[in-house]
Amino acid sequence: MKVAVLVKQIPDPSGAGRLDGSHRLVREGVEVVLDPGDAYGVEAALRVAEASSGEVVAISMGPERALEAIRKALSMGAGSGLLVTDPRLLGSDALATARVLARAVERSGAELLIGCTESTDGYTGTVPAAIAELLGWPALTFAKQLEVEGGRVRIQRQTASGHDLVEAEAPAVVTVTGGINEPRYPTLKGIMAARSKPVEQLGLDDLGIDPASVGEAGAGQLVSSVEPVPERSSGELIEADGAAARRLADYLAELKLV
Amino acid sequence: MARVLVYCELLQGEPAPVSLEALTLARELGEVSAVVLDPEGERAAPALGRYGAGTVHLGADAAYRDYLGQPAAAALGALVQELDPDLVLLGATYDARDLAARVSARLQLTLLANATGVVPSGPGFAASSTIFGATQAVLTELRGRSPLVLLRPKSVSASPAGEVEARVLPLSLPPDAPRGPRRLESVVAAAAGPQLEEAKVVVSGGRGLQEASNFELVERLARLLHGAVGASRAVVDAGWTPYARQVGQTGKTVKPDLYIACGISGAMQHTVGMKGAKHIVAINRDPDAPIFKLADLGVVGDALKVVPELIAELERRGVSA
Numbered sequence: 001m002k003v004a005v006l007v008k009q010i011p012d013p014s015g016a017g018r019l020d021g022s023h024r025l026v027r028e029g030v031e032v033v034l035d036p037g038d039a040y041g042v043e044a045a046l047r048v049a050e051a052s053s054g055e056v057v058a059i060s061m062g063p064e065r066a067l068e069a070i071r072k073a074l075s076m077g078a079g080s081g082l083l084v085t086d087p088r089l090l091g092s093d094a095l096a097t098a099r100v101l102a103r104a105v106e107r108s109g110a111e112l113l114i115g116c117t118e119s120t121d122g123y124t125g126t127v128p129a130a131i132a133e134l135l136g137w138p139a140l141t142f143a144k145q146l147e148v149e150g151g152r153v154r155i156q157r158q159t160a161s162g163h164d165l166v167e168a169e170a171p172a173v174v175t176v177t178g179g180i181n182e183p184r185y186p187t188l189k190g191i192m193a194a195r196s197k198p199v200e201q202l203g204l205d206d207l208g209i210d211p212a213s214v215g216e217a218g219a220g221q222l223v224s225s226v227e228p229v230p231e232r233s234s235g236e237l238i239e240a241d242g243a244a245a246r247r248l249a250d251y252l253a254e255l256k257l258v
Numbered sequence: 259m260a261r262v263l264v265y266c267e268l269l270q271g272e273p274a275p276v277s278l279e280a281l282t283l284a285r286e287l288g289e290v291s292a293v294v295l296d297p298e299g300e301r302a303a304p305a306l307g308r309y310g311a312g313t314v315h316l317g318a319d320a321a322y323r324d325y326l327g328q329p330a331a332a333a334l335g336a337l338v339q340e341l342d343p344d345l346v347l348l349g350a351t352y353d354a355r356d357l358a359a360r361v362s363a364r365l366q367l368t369l370l371a372n373a374t375g376v377v378p379s380g381p382g383f384a385a386s387s388t389i390f391g392a393t394q395a396v397l398t399e400l401r402g403r404s405p406l407v408l409l410r411p412k413s414v415s416a417s418p419a420g421e422v423e424a425r426v427l428p429l430s431l432p433p434d435a436p437r438g439p440r441r442l443e444s445v446v447a448a449a450a451g452p453q454l455e456e457a458k459v460v461v462s463g464g465r466g467l468q469e470a471s472n473f474e475l476v477e478r479l480a481r482l483l484h485g486a487v488g489a490s491r492a493v494v495d496a497g498w499t500p501y502a503r504q505v506g507q508t509g510k511t512v513k514p515d516l517y518i519a520c521g522i523s524g525a526m527q528h529t530v531g532m533k534g535a536k537h538i539v540a541i542n543r544d545p546d547a548p549i550f551k552l553a554d555l556g557v558v559g560d561a562l563k564v565v566p567e568l569i570a571e572l573e574r575r576g577v578s579a
Contacts, residue, residue, distance in 0.1 A: 014525065037508065094359075094362075094371070123507055125363065126408075127354040130360065130362060133363035138328065139356060139438075141326075141327075141441070142352050145507045158500070159352060161453075162444070163444075164326075164444045165444075166441055168440065172439070176495050178504070178508070182497065200572075220368025220405065221370055221400045223399075224399050226397075229394060230393050237545070237550060239559065240558060240560065244567070245571040247557075248571070249575060251555050253575075255537060257515070
C-alpha cells in the first residue's frame with residue numbers, strides 16, 4: 001500500500017516564538033526541526049508500508065527549507081518526498097493548507113494518509129479532517145493504535161472517557177497521537193540514502209490551484225492585535241530539606257484540600 | 259440581532275460541560291439556537307434551554323453514534339446552509355474538531371480553532387486565542403459568512419440563563435450523507451477518581467520522574483487528594499501514560515483549585531494548559547525551571563524523593579484515599 005505522511009518543519013518548540021510585523025510566525029534565523037509529533041506519523045506510515053510491501057511518500061507544504069523535514073522522513077525510511085512550495089502560499093490558513101495538501105495527496109496516488117493530531121506550532125488540528133472531507137475520504141483521528149490489513153483500517157481512537165474501536169476502508173486519513181509508537185532514529189545509512197531519494201517540488205500552477213483561494217488572499221481570518229498576557233507572580237520557593245513535606249502538607253491544609 | 263448556532267454534545271448522557279460553556283458565551287453575542295446530533299439528544303434539550311438555547315435542532319439518527327464524522331458533517335453542513343447563522347460555535351472536543359474541519363472544507367467557511375473567547379467586531383465577530391504558551395493574546399477578525407469557532411474548554415464559566423424552555427425541532431439526516439468510519443465498540447476506561455478537566459486537584463508528572471514505573475507516585479498522590487492525574491507531553495510521547503492525560507497546548511486545559519507539577523520543567527507547551535489553576539505547587543530539581551515562575555509554592559528538589567515524603571506525611575496526618 002502506498003502511504004502518504006504529512007510532515008512539517010517548525011521553529012524549535014523549546015525556543016521562544018516570535019511574530020513579525022504582519023503577525024506571522026518568524027521562521028527565519030531560528031532553529032527549525034521536524035515537528036516532534038510528525039515522527040510518530042512517519043513511524044506509523046513506515047510500519048504500514050513495511051507490512052504491505054508498500055512505500056511511504058512524505059508530503060509537506062512550506063518554504064524550500066521544509067525540504068529538511070522531508071529529508072528527515074526519508075532518512076527514517078520514506079521512499080520519496082513531495083514539497084508544495086510557492087510564494088503565494090504565504091499566510092495560508094488551515095483550510096487553504098488543506099486544499100493544497102489534498103491535491104498533493106491525490107497526485108501522490110497514496111491510499112492512506114497519516115498525520116499527527118496537530119502541529120506543535122499552529123496546533124489547529126483541523127487540517128487532516130479537512131483534507132479527508134475534500135477528498136471524500138473517511139478520517140480516523142486521534143489513533144492511539146493503528147492496524148491496517150488489506151484495505152481495512154482499524155484504530156483505537158482516544159475519547160474523553162476511554163477509547164473507541166473504529167474501522168473504515170481505505171482510502172482513508174488517519175491521525176496519530178504522541179506515544180502511539182516509538183519512532184526509529186535515522187541510521188547513518190538511512191541519512192546517506194536519503195540524499196539520493198526523489199523529492200518532487202511543485203507550485204500552485206502544477207497542482208491547478210487558484211491562487212486566490214490560498215495565502216493571504218484566501219485567508220478567512222485576519223489577526224488584528226497581539227498583546228502580552230499579564231504573567232502570574234511566583235510565590236514561595238523552598239529547598240527540599242527534611243521540612244519540605246511538612247510545608248507542602250500544611251499548604252494543602254491551608255487550601256482545605258486535606 | 260446576530261444569530262449564533264451552537265453545536266452541543268452529550269458526554270455520558272449529559273450535556274458536555276464545554277457545550278454549556280459555549281452556550282453561555284453565545285448568549286452574550288446574539289440569539290442562540292443549539293444543534294445536537296445524538297440518538298439520546300432529546301435528554302439534553304431542557305438543559306440546553308436553561309443555558310440559553312431558544313431552539314434545539316435535534317438529529318437523533320443512530321448514524322451519529324455508529325459512524326464517525328461524516329454523517330454529522332453532512333447534517334450540520336445542511337443546517338448551516340439553511341439557517342445561515344452569523345456564527346457557529348463549537349466546544350472543542352475530539353469529535354467537534356473533526357466536525358468543524360469537515361464543515362469548513364465542505365462549505366468553504368472560515369474556521370478558527372483554539373479560541374478562548376468571541377466578541378462582536380464591526381459587522382461580524384473576532385475571536386481571542388493565545389499563542390506561545392499563553393504568553394501572548396491574539397485577536398483575530400473572522401471573515402466570510404457563518405464562520406466556525408472551536409472554543410477551548412474552560413475558557414468561559416458556564417452559567418444558566420433561567421428557566422427557558424427550548425423549542426425542539428427535528429433535524430433529519432441528509433439521505434446522501436456518507437456513513438464514514440464505523441464505531442465498532444466504545445470502551446470506557448475504568449476511571450478511578452474525577453475527570454481530568456473537572457477535577458478540583460490535578461497532580462501531574464513529567465520527565466523528572468525519570469522512568470515510567472515512577473509515574474505511579476503521581477497516581478498515588480492524586481488518589482490521596484481525590485484528584486486526577488495529568489502529564490507533560492514528554493512523558494506521554496515516551497509512552498508512560500495515555501494521551502488522554504496530557505495537559506497543555508497539545509492536550510487538555512485544566513483549571514483546578516490546585517495543580518501539583520511533579521518533575522515538570524514548565525515548557526510553554528505545558529503551561530498553556532495549566533496556568534489558569536487557582537493555586538500551583540511545583541516540585542523540580544532545577545531551581546531555574548520555568549515552572550517556578552508560576553508556582554505559589556515551589557520545592558527545589560527531586561520529585562522522586564519529595565513526592566513519597568509528602569505521601570507519607572499526609573498518611574501520617576490521617577489522610578486516606
